[in-house]
Amino acid sequence: MPIIKADLELCQGYANCVMEAPKLFDISDDGVVVVLEEEFGEETRGRVEAAVRSCPVSALRIEE
Amino acid sequence: MSPKTVIVGGSVGGIRAAQALRSQGYVGEIVVIDAEPNVPYDKPPLSKGFLNGTIDFDRIQLISEKELSDSEIGLVLGQRAAAVDVSEKVVRLDGGHGVGYDDLVIATGVRARPSPWNASEGVHLLRTLDDAQSLKRDLLESGSVVVVGGGFIGAEVAATASRLGLSVSIVDPLAVPIGRILGDGVGERFIGLHHANGVATYFGTGVESISGSRGNLVVGLTNGIHLSGDIVVVGIGAVPNVEWLASSGLVLDNGVVCDEFLRAVGQANIYGIGDVARWHHPGLRRLVRVEHWTNAIEQAACVAANIVNPSNPVSYSPVPYVWSDQYDWKIQIAGETVDASSYSLVEDPANPNRFAAVYVDEAGLYSGIATVNWPRAMIQCRKLLETERDVAVPLALLRQMV
The missing domain is CATH 3.50.50.60 (FAD/NAD(P)-binding domain)
Structure with missing residues (x-):
C-alpha cells in the first residue's frame, strides 16, 4: 500500500492538507502536521495527491 | 483524435x-x-x-x-x-x-505595479525570480533600504532586510496599512512589530518623488520629510x-x-x-x-x-486563505475579514506573540479569522468557516485552547 510521508522540518502549519483531507491530516499543538493515517487505498489517491499539491512548502510526498 | x-x-x-x-x-x-x-x-x-x-x-x-x-x-x-x-x-x-x-x-x-516615480538604478519591484535575484544582490551590498508600500509584500521585504542587518524605513499613505485587511486595532499591532524590530514607519504619508541612483536614493514624502536609502523597493500592488x-x-x-x-x-x-x-x-x-x-x-x-466533466461543472465558492511571514510572526487569515464589521480578540496569556482575531459580518455572523503564531487555532477555526455562522463557537474553541 502507498504511504504518506511528511517532512516535519519543512512543515509550516499552513494546513491546506487538512482542508483537502481532514481524515488523513491534522495540525499539532506545536503547529506542524500530524499524519493520522499513513497508509491509504487507491480510492483515496486523488484526495492525497490534491493534499500533496496543496502544500506551499512541499512537505508531503507519496511513497509507493 | x-x-x-x-x-x-x-x-x-x-x-x-x-x-x-x-x-x-x-x-x-x-x-x-x-x-x-x-x-x-x-x-x-x-x-x-x-x-x-x-x-x-x-x-x-x-x-x-x-x-x-x-x-x-x-x-x-x-x-x-x-x-x-x-x-x-x-x-x-x-x-x-x-x-x-x-x-x-x-x-x-x-x-508588479510599476513605480510611478522616476525609476532608476536601485529602485526595485518584486514579482519574478529575476526581480528577487536582483533585489537579493542589492540587499547584500546595501546598508539601508526604503520600502514603499506597507502591505504584505512591503512588510515581508522590510522584515527580510532588517534581518539581513540593513537600516529599514517603510512608507504607506494609509495610517494603518494592515488595518485595511484586518481592522485598525489589529493593524496597529503590526506597526508595533515593525518598531520592535527597529524598522522606522512613515505611515499616513505618501511618496512625492524618488531621486538619485543606487547608493544614494532620496524618497521625498508628501509631509516634507526626505528619506535616504541605498536602495528602494516599491511594493504597491x-x-x-x-x-x-x-x-x-x-x-x-x-x-x-x-x-x-x-x-x-x-x-x-x-x-x-x-x-x-x-x-x-x-x-x-x-x-x-x-x-x-x-x-x-x-x-x-x-x-x-x-x-x-464539462456537462456537470462545479462552481467555485471558496473560503479564502492567505498567510504572511513577518519577522517572527506567522500570520494566517481565513474567510472574510476585509468587509467584516467588527472582531473580537483572543490572546494567549502564556505567549504575548500569539493571538487570534475573530471577525463577524454586518449581520453579526462569523465570517473570518486571523491568527498570529497559532496554526492549530487557525485550522480549527478555518474548518468551522465551512459550516458554522455562530461566532460564539469559534470564540469558545479559542478560549478553550489558551
Missing part, C-alpha cells in the same frame, strides 16, 4: 491545473506555455526565505523533470502568448507560431496580465471575467485561474479577483474537474 488543453502561464495555478487534470483522469495532451525561460517556480518564498538566502532555487521549483515526464505534461518556456483566436481555437505566440487547443486555461497572473487578450473578444475588466464555474463569460472551453481571474463568486454574489496562492491551486482543481 485525443483532446488538447493549453495552459497559458506556468506559475502555481498553471502547473497545478496540469497536474490536477492528470490526477482527475484527463487523457488528452497538456501543454503549459510560459513567457519566462526559467523552469516553473513558486513565488511566495521570493519575498521571504529565497530573499533572505535560507531557501535555494531548487527548493522553490513547482514540478520536477520526472513529474513532468511521468504525467506527460509539455512545457513551452520563454515563449510569450501574444493573442488568442477564439473561433479558430488557437493561441498565437510572439513570432506568429500557433498552438491549437480544445480547452484553454488562462493563468497569466499579475505583474499588482496589475493583471490581460493585454495579450485584447483582440480575443473575451470580457476583460480588472482581469478575465469568468462565471461561477471559472469559464470566461460566454465561452464553453476557456477558463481563468489564479490572480488574473475575476469570477462571479456564488457565495458573495459579485465578481472577485483574489491574489492568493491557495486560491490559485483551488481554482486549478476546480477547472481541471470542469474540463474533465
Whole structure:
C-alpha cells in the first residue's frame, strides 16, 4: 500500500492538507502536521495527491 | 483524435491545473506555455526565505523533470502568448507560431505595479525570480533600504532586510496599512512589530518623488520629510496580465471575467485561474479577483474537474486563505475579514506573540479569522468557516485552547 510521508522540518502549519483531507491530516499543538493515517487505498489517491499539491512548502510526498 | 488543453502561464495555478487534470483522469495532451525561460517556480518564498538566502532555487521549483515526464505534461518556456483566436481555437505566440487547443486555461497572473516615480538604478519591484535575484544582490551590498508600500509584500521585504542587518524605513499613505485587511486595532499591532524590530514607519504619508541612483536614493514624502536609502523597493500592488487578450473578444475588466464555474463569460472551453481571474463568486454574489496562492491551486482543481466533466461543472465558492511571514510572526487569515464589521480578540496569556482575531459580518455572523503564531487555532477555526455562522463557537474553541 502507498504511504504518506511528511517532512516535519519543512512543515509550516499552513494546513491546506487538512482542508483537502481532514481524515488523513491534522495540525499539532506545536503547529506542524500530524499524519493520522499513513497508509491509504487507491480510492483515496486523488484526495492525497490534491493534499500533496496543496502544500506551499512541499512537505508531503507519496511513497509507493 | 485525443483532446488538447493549453495552459497559458506556468506559475502555481498553471502547473497545478496540469497536474490536477492528470490526477482527475484527463487523457488528452497538456501543454503549459510560459513567457519566462526559467523552469516553473513558486513565488511566495521570493519575498521571504529565497530573499533572505535560507531557501535555494531548487527548493522553490513547482514540478520536477520526472513529474513532468511521468504525467506527460509539455512545457513551452520563454515563449510569450501574444493573442488568442477564439473561433479558430488557437493561441498565437510572439513570432506568429500557433498552438491549437480544445480547452484553454488562462493563468497569466499579475505583474508588479510599476513605480510611478522616476525609476532608476536601485529602485526595485518584486514579482519574478529575476526581480528577487536582483533585489537579493542589492540587499547584500546595501546598508539601508526604503520600502514603499506597507502591505504584505512591503512588510515581508522590510522584515527580510532588517534581518539581513540593513537600516529599514517603510512608507504607506494609509495610517494603518494592515488595518485595511484586518481592522485598525489589529493593524496597529503590526506597526508595533515593525518598531520592535527597529524598522522606522512613515505611515499616513505618501511618496512625492524618488531621486538619485543606487547608493544614494532620496524618497521625498508628501509631509516634507526626505528619506535616504541605498536602495528602494516599491511594493504597491499588482496589475493583471490581460493585454495579450485584447483582440480575443473575451470580457476583460480588472482581469478575465469568468462565471461561477471559472469559464470566461460566454465561452464553453476557456477558463481563468489564479490572480488574473475575476469570477462571479456564488457565495458573495459579485465578481472577485483574489491574489492568493491557495486560491490559485483551488481554482486549478476546480477547472481541471470542469474540463474533465464539462456537462456537470462545479462552481467555485471558496473560503479564502492567505498567510504572511513577518519577522517572527506567522500570520494566517481565513474567510472574510476585509468587509467584516467588527472582531473580537483572543490572546494567549502564556505567549504575548500569539493571538487570534475573530471577525463577524454586518449581520453579526462569523465570517473570518486571523491568527498570529497559532496554526492549530487557525485550522480549527478555518474548518468551522465551512459550516458554522455562530461566532460564539469559534470564540469558545479559542478560549478553550489558551
